[in-house]
Structure formats: C-alpha cells, structure tokens
Amino acid sequence: MENAIEVKELTKFYGSLLAVDRVNFTVKSKEIFGLLGPNGAGKTTTIRMICGMLRPTSGTAVIAGFDVSQKPLEVKRRIGLVPDISNLFGELSARVNLEFMGKLYRLDKKTRRERIDQVLELFQLKERQNDLVKYYSKGMHRRLTVAAALLHQPEILIMDEPTSGLDAQTARLVREILISLNKEGRTILLTTHQIEEADKLAQRVGIIDLGKLIALDTPEQIKNSTQGMRALEIKILNGEDQQKWLPILRQAEGVDNASLAEGKIRILSKDLSQMIPTVVNLVDKHGGRIENISVAQPTLEDAFINLTGKSIREEPVSKEDYLKRRLPRSGMR
Amino acid sequence: MKTFKPWTSVMHSIYIAENDLRQSFKSVRHVVWSLLFPIFMMFTFSFRYSTTGGTDIEYIKNILVPGIVGMTAMFGSTNETMSIVWDKSMGVFDRILAAPVSSTSIIVGKTMAGAVMGVISAIVLLIIGTTIFNVAFANIGAVLLIILLASFSFTGIGTIISGLASEPREAMMLSNLLRFPMMLLGGVFFPISAMPMPLPYIARALPLTYATEALGAIQTGYPYTVFFDAIVLLIYTIGTILFGSQILMRIMTR
Numbered sequence: 001m002e003n004a005i006e007v008k009e010l011t012k013f014y015g016s017l018l019a020v021d022r023v024n025f026t027v028k029s030k031e032i033f034g035l036l037g038p039n040g041a042g043k044t045t046t047i048r049m050i051c052g053m054l055r056p057t058s059g060t061a062v063i064a065g066f067d068v069s070q071k072p073l074e075v076k077r078r079i080g081l082v083p084d085i086s087n088l089f090g091e092l093s094a095r096v097n098l099e100f101m102g103k104l105y106r107l108d109k110k111t112r113r114e115r116i117d118q119v120l121e122l123f124q125l126k127e128r129q130n131d132l133v134k135y136y137s138k139g140m141h142r143r144l145t146v147a148a149a150l151l152h153q154p155e156i157l158i159m160d161e162p163t164s165g166l167d168a169q170t171a172r173l174v175r176e177i178l179i180s181l182n183k184e185g186r187t188i189l190l191t192t193h194q195i196e197e198a199d200k201l202a203q204r205v206g207i208i209d210l211g212k213l214i215a216l217d218t219p220e221q222i223k224n225s226t227q228g229m230r231a232l233e234i235k236i237l238n239g240e241d242q243q244k245w246l247p248i249l250r251q252a253e254g255v256d257n258a259s260l261a262e263g264k265i266r267i268l269s270k271d272l273s274q275m276i277p278t279v280v281n282l283v284d285k286h287g288g289r290i291e292n293i294s295v296a297q298p299t300l301e302d303a304f305i306n307l308t309g310k311s312i313r314e315e316p317v318s319k320e321d322y323l324k325r326r327l328p329r330s331g332m333r
Numbered sequence: 334m335k336t337f338k339p340w341t342s343v344m345h346s347i348y349i350a351e352n353d354l355r356q357s358f359k360s361v362r363h364v365v366w367s368l369l370f371p372i373f374m375m376f377t378f379s380f381r382y383s384t385t386g387g388t389d390i391e392y393i394k395n396i397l398v399p400g401i402v403g404m405t406a407m408f409g410s411t412n413e414t415m416s417i418v419w420d421k422s423m424g425v426f427d428r429i430l431a432a433p434v435s436s437t438s439i440i441v442g443k444t445m446a447g448a449v450m451g452v453i454s455a456i457v458l459l460i461i462g463t464t465i466f467n468v469a470f471a472n473i474g475a476v477l478l479i480i481l482l483a484s485f486s487f488t489g490i491g492t493i494i495s496g497l498a499s500e501p502r503e504a505m506m507l508s509n510l511l512r513f514p515m516m517l518l519g520g521v522f523f524p525i526s527a528m529p530m531p532l533p534y535i536a537r538a539l540p541l542t543y544a545t546e547a548l549g550a551i552q553t554g555y556p557y558t559v560f561f562d563a564i565v566l567l568i569y570t571i572g573t574i575l576f577g578s579q580i581l582m583r584i585m586t587r
Contacts, residue, residue, distance in 0.1 A: 053430050076433040083431070087424035091356040103348040104432040106341060148428075 003062075004029045004156050004187035005050065010059035012045050012211075019045045021211040022059065027156075027189050032182050034202030035191040036304070042211035043191035044084055047160050050189070051081050064155060077105070080149035084160040084191075086141035090134030094125055094144050097133060098151060105152035112151075119147035122177065139170035146174060150181070157181060159190040163197060175201060195301040205300075209308045219300055226298035226306050229256065232267040232276065235292040236283055248286055252278050257305045264292070268302055342438045349429065349442025353416060354449060367412060371405040371458050378522050379466065390468070398462035399548030400521030402455045406480055407487045407515065407541055409454030411508055414447035414491025417581070418504040421495075436585045440578045443495075444488050451484025452477075468552075475551050475559055482566040483544035489573025490540070496580025520545040540569045 005027035012020040020042040027033040035043050048054035050061045052072035061068045064078040088097050095116060102112035120126045123143040128136070133144065142162075149157060162178065163171035178201060182188050192198050198205050199219045207215040207222070215222055236245055242265055249258040249267060254275035256268045269275040272295065283290055298306075358364060378397055381389050420426040429439055459476070463469060470476045490511060498504035518532060519541030525533050536542045547562035 051431055053427065073433045073435065076431060081431040083424065083427060085424045087428045089352070089356060089425055090423075091359045092352075096355070100348065100352045101428075101432070104345065104429070104434055106344070 002029060003027065004031070004064060005033075005189060006060075006062040007046070007050065008060045008062075010046065010049055010061055011057045012042075012049060012054065013057045019211050020049070020056075023208070023211075023213045025206050025213060025216055027187060028204075029187055030182070030185050031204065032178070032188045032190065032202050034198035034205045035189065035208055036193070036195065036198040036202075036205050036300075037191075037208035038193055041193075041208045043193075043208055044160055045211075046208070047081075047158055047189075047191060051079060051158060052076055077152075078154055079156045079158055080152065080154035082146050082149045082157070082159040082162055084164060086138075086145040088133045088141065088144055088148065091132060093130045093132055094120065094136075094147075095129045097144065098148060101148045101151050107152060115151050115153070119150055123147045124173075139166055142166055142170065142174065146177065154186070156187045156189065159188065161192055162190055163192075163194070195299065195304060199300045207304060207307060215303075215307050222303045222307075223298060223300055226268070226303050228270050229268050229298050229302070229306070230270075230272045231296040231298050231302055232269065232272060232279070233261070233264045233292075233294050233296055234267070234279065234283075234290055235264050236288040237291040245283070245286075245288065248282060249279060252282050254278055259301075259305050261301065266296075266302070268298070268306060342435055342441075345434045345438035346442035346445060349434070349439060350445035350449065353413065353443065353446035357413060357416070357446075357450060367408065368405075368454065368457060371401050371408065371454075372461060374404075374522075375401045375458070375462060390466070393466050394468040395549050395552045396520070396524055396545075397522070398459070398466065398468055399552060400519070400545045401462060402459045402476075402480065403483055403519070403541055403544035403548055404516055404521045405458040406451040406455035406484045406544065407512060410447045410451030410484045410487035411491040411494070411512060413450035414443060414488050415495055415498075415504050415508060416446075417443055417492070417495035418498050418501050421584075422500055430585060436582050437578075439585065440492070440581055443581075444485070444492065444574060447488030447491050448481065448484040451487055452480055455480045455484065470551060471554065472551050476548060479544060479547045479551070479559070479563060479566070482563055482570060483540065486540045486544075486566050486569040486573055489570055489575075489577050492577025492581055493573060496577055496584060515539045515541045518542070520549070524549075540566060540573075543569070 003026045007023055007025050010020055010023045011018075023042075023046055025033075035046065037043050045054065049056045050063060050068065052068045052075050056069070063075045066074040066078075068075045089100070092100070098116045098119065099112065102116065107115065120129050123146065125140065125143060125147065128140065133141070136144065146159070146162065159178070163174050166174065175197070178188060178190070190201065202219065204217065205219050205222060206213050215225070236242060242260055242263065245265055246258050246260065249255055249265065252275070254269050254271050256270065258265055258267045260266070267275070267279065280290065375397060379393055381392055417426065459470070494504055494507045494511070498507055518528070518536045519539050520536065521541070525536045525542060525546070528536065543562040543565045547559045547566070550558035550562070
C-alpha cells in the first residue's frame with residue numbers, strides 16, 4: 001500500500017466554530033509525517049477524526065485502506081494512538097494498565113505477557129512496573145503512554161505532541177524510539193508545535209494554522225519558501241521586555257516580520273543591507289540600545305512565520321483569530 | 334458491511350467491567366467510606382422503640398433493613414457508573430474509545446460494573462443488617478433477584494447522569510438531586526403508607542420505592558407485591574439503560 005493515510009477535504013465544526021477546514025494530505029507508507037502548528041490550530045481534532053474518535057462534519061479519512069467512517073474498528077486495530085495527555089489509569093500499576101490494553105486488542109495471554117515485558121524494557125519502566133501509575137513522574141507517564149500504544153504492534157503510529165512537557169533526556173529517548181520504530185517499517189504521523197522536532201524527525205511536514213493546511217512539503221522545501229530572505233537576530237538593552245519592540249520593528253521599512261525567539265528579536269527581510277540601518281535608527285529613536293546583533297540562515301520557524309504571519313511560540317488563538325473561525329450559522333456547512 | 338463478532342464484544346465488556354471494578358476495589362478507603370454511610374443510617378434509625386416497649390424489631394425487619402439494602406444498591410450502582418464522568422475528565426475514556434471496542438461493548442461493560450458494585454454493596458449491608466439485628470430473610474433467592482434488578486435500574490440512572498454531566502462536580506450535584514429525594518421518599522426509613530399526601534404519589538415514581546417495597550414484602554409474605562415490584566423494576570431497568578445508552582452513544586460518536 002503506497003499511502004498509509006489519505007485525508008480528503010476533512011472538515012469539523014464544533015457548533016459554529018470551524019475547527020478543521022477542508023484539510024487534505026496523504027501520509028506515505030513507512031514515512032514520518034509531521035503536522036506542525038500552534039496550540040489550537042486543529043491538529044488534535046484532525047488526529048481524533050483520523051482515529052475514529054470524532055465524526056467529521058464532512059470529508060473522508062482512509063487509514064490502511066479502510067474508511068474510518070465506515071470501518072472504525074478496522075482502523076483502530078491498525079493504529080496506535082499516543083494522545084496529547086497521558087491518559088492511563090492512575091489507580092492501577094503500569095503492568096495492569098498494559099494488561100488491560102492488551103486485552104482490549106485481544107492479544108492472547110502469552111503474547112500479551114511477552115509484549116508487555118518488551119515494552120517495559122524498551123521504555124525503562126521494568127523496575128517500577130508494579131507501582132501505581134499515579135505515583136509516576138511526567139516523563140514516566142509519557143513513556144508508558146507510548147508503550148501502551150505499541151503493545152499491539154500497530155502498522156501506523158499516531159502521536160499527538162509526543163514530547164510535549166518532557167525533560168530533554170526523556171524527549172530524546174522518545175524521539176530515538178520513534179526513529180527506530182520508523183526504521184522497523186512503521187508509518188508515523190505526529191503532531192507538534194515544536195519546529196525543531198518537525199525539522200529533525202519528519203520526512204514531510206504539513207503546516208496547519210486556524211484549521212487550514214497552509215503548506216505541505218519536506219522541511220527543506222518549506223525552508224526554501226523563505227528563499228532570498230535573511231534573518232537578523234538582535235537583543236535590545238533598555239531594561240524592558242523585548243516583546244514591546246515587536247510592533248515598532250514590524251513597522252520598519254524592509255522588515256517582513258519580527259518575532260521573539262529565545263529572548264532575542266528575530267527579523268526577517270529580503271534586503272538586509274537596507275534593513276540593518278533602518279532597524280538601528282529605529283531602536284535608537286525609541287530610546288533603546290542594541291546589545292547584540294547577528295545574521296542567521298532562515299529556519300523552519302522563519303518559514304512558519306513567513307507563511308502564517310506569526311510565531312509558533314506566540315499565544316495560541318487570539319480573539320481575532322477565534323472570531324475569524326466562527327461563522328454565522330447560515331454559513332455553516 | 335460491519336463485521337460483528339459477538340464473542341469479542343462480550344469479552345470487551347467483561348474486560349471493561351473488570352477494569353472498572355479493579356480500580357474501585359483497589360482503594361480500600363473508597364470502599365469503606367461508601368459503606369459507612371448506609372451502616373451509620375441503619376444504626377441511627379434502628380433506635381426506634383415500639384409502642385409496647387423495647388426496640389421495634391418489626392420495623393427493623395420489614396422496613397429498615399430492606400430499605401437500607403435497597404438504598405445501598407442505589408448508591409453503589411450510581412457511584413460506580415458515574416466513574417464514566419471521571420474517566421471522561423481524566424481522558425482515560427479516550428483510551429477505550431481509541432481501542433477497537435464497539436460503543437455497545439463499552440456501555441455494556443460500564444453497566445455490568447455498576448450492577449456488580451450495587452449487588453456487592455447491598456449484600457454486604459444485608460449481611461451486616463441481618464447479623465446485627467438477628468433478622469432473617471424469608472426467601473434469599475427472591476432477595477438477590479430484587480437486589481440485582483434494582484442495581485441494574487440504578488445503573489441506568491447512573492448512565493443517564495454520566496451522559497448529561499460534562500464534569501464530575503456536575504455529576505455529583507445531579508446525582509444528589511436524584512438520590513437524596515429517593516432516599517427520603519423511597520420507603521427506606523418510613524413506610525410509604527405513613528406518608529402524607531401527595532408524597533405517596535411521588536414515591537410511586539421512584540425505582541427505590543419498588544426495591545424497598547419488594548424486599549419488605551418478601552419479609553411480610555406478599556408474593557404478588559414482590560412480583561409486581563420486580564416487573565416495575567425490570568421496566569425501569571430497560572427504560573433507563575436504553576435512555577442512558579442513547580445519551581452515551583451520542584457522546585462517543587460525536
């Protein structure tokens with residue numbers, strides 16, 4: 001099968017709120033596909049529809065050759081879902097949680113026992129397998145959630161923000177496991193709001209914003225959409241938050257976009273030589289002093305800003321964006 | 334065409350019920366607290382003296398113990414079924430929804446867990462009541478049948494509450510809105526015949542009334558009353574479970 005997932009015109013309304021707007025994409029077999037977007041962009045809703053947990057308002061999703069609206073159970077048998085929150089039974093031990101999941105997937109007793117031992121070993125949870133899950137750390141919760149999704153050895157793994165909120169070490173472990181699972185031949189669809197994660201892991205990336213898929217390509221090709229642009233990173237010293245400089249700098253001639261990244265202001269421009277003096281003068285005029293200035297290559301984050309007009313790190317959904325997605329009842333499809 | 338595998342569906346329901354009950358019994362404190370309330374009520378109301386002097390053993394045997402047993406089934410079943418609301422709020426319900434389990438299996442599993450919890454709680458109170466007050470039930474088979482029917486009908490009420498409530502606090506308020514009037518008007522502490530008008534009419538609309546009346550009638554030897562009440566409980570069971578399932582099904586297939 002060439003395509004593991006085929007999503008066509010997938011749309012979801014919550015009342016009058018348009019959460020997912022005619023999304024189309026395919027995930028090739030044995031591919032890692034990243035769905036990148038800020039919080040509230042519609043990633044989780046898309047995933048829930050693909051997994052048969054939410055009925056689309058319109059459109060179709062075909063997973064492993066089965067239309068999820070027609071054959072939800074066939075789809076669920078073939079996918080492993082890692083939700084964005086770790087949803088395990090806190091009053092039960094890790095082993096009992098996995099036993100329950102194994103039973104729901106109708107694994108026989110021997111296979112169940114073997115697979116549980118395997119995943120506990122893989123995720124370094126064997127030592128604490130009999131402890132109640134409610135006493136687990138966040139990282140252990142997450143590892144167990146991924147382990148539970150792998151128990152029935154699904155051909156397609158769907159991961160919603162797999163490393164969200166994890167410490168660097170655990171996040172790295174999860175990413176390593178994800179890559180090795182892909183090498184074993186599993187298709188992986190992951191959602192993330194972390195640009196670096198999508199850049200490092202995904203072979204192709206779909207950028208979703210306000211429920212719409214606005215770009216779909218390899219990370220390299222998406223970065224190429226910023227071709228001709230350069231990035232300038234500056235840090236302004238004036239004893240105040242860097243945030244207040246963003247609207248000022250966005251007004252400057254030659255500045256395509258300005259955003260905050262790791263405590264610095266990142267400015268995108270097609271004409272750096274003209275833009276640098278303009279920016280320096282503008283900062284000076286507003287009583288600021290530049291502490292640090294450097295030129296950088298555009299990243300996937302810059303491409304995201306270029307496509308959406310905002311940083312992925314900014315607050316999820318503004319009131320304006322929310323109202324844009326709310327249609328009058330008569331406009332509902 | 335959907336392929337329906339009855340055995341798989343049955344096993345899924347059993348696993349879901351087993352998992353729910355395992356969690357409930359895992360917490361000893363939870364079990365103890367849930368039983369302390371009916372035990373406390375039973376002892377409090379047992380201090381009623383008969384007109385001829387001494388404890389009113391007829392009241393304890395025919396009204397109080399049957400009433401408390403019915404009431405315990407109600408609390409046990411509804412509490413267990415309402416775990417759906419907690420599951421929804423903690424996201425663990427999604428874990429079951431993401432697995433290849435039919436909606437019917439989930440509802441049947443949750444219903445089974447609720448009914449089993451109701452029956453077990455009621456039997457514990459039955460043993461405590463009959464042992465402490467030294468009263469025996471005339472027909473234990475009939476008692477168990479009524480407890481089972483009552484537990485299923487209360488489970489149906491639990492599923493309705495779980496479907497309607499969006500979060501645990503709302504579920505608690507809704508359940509108390511239904512359970513406390515039922516406890517006071519359902520013939521647990523006072524016989525319906527002793528209630529002023531129009532309370533007996535209200536009592537006749539409550540399933541607990543039929544459970545306590547049937548259990549009392551087993552003691553006093555009115556088989557027709559037991560039969561009639563059992564039929565009413567069966568109707569209640571079918572009605573509430575069907576209605577509750579409809580609401581839950583809507584949530585699961587949004």
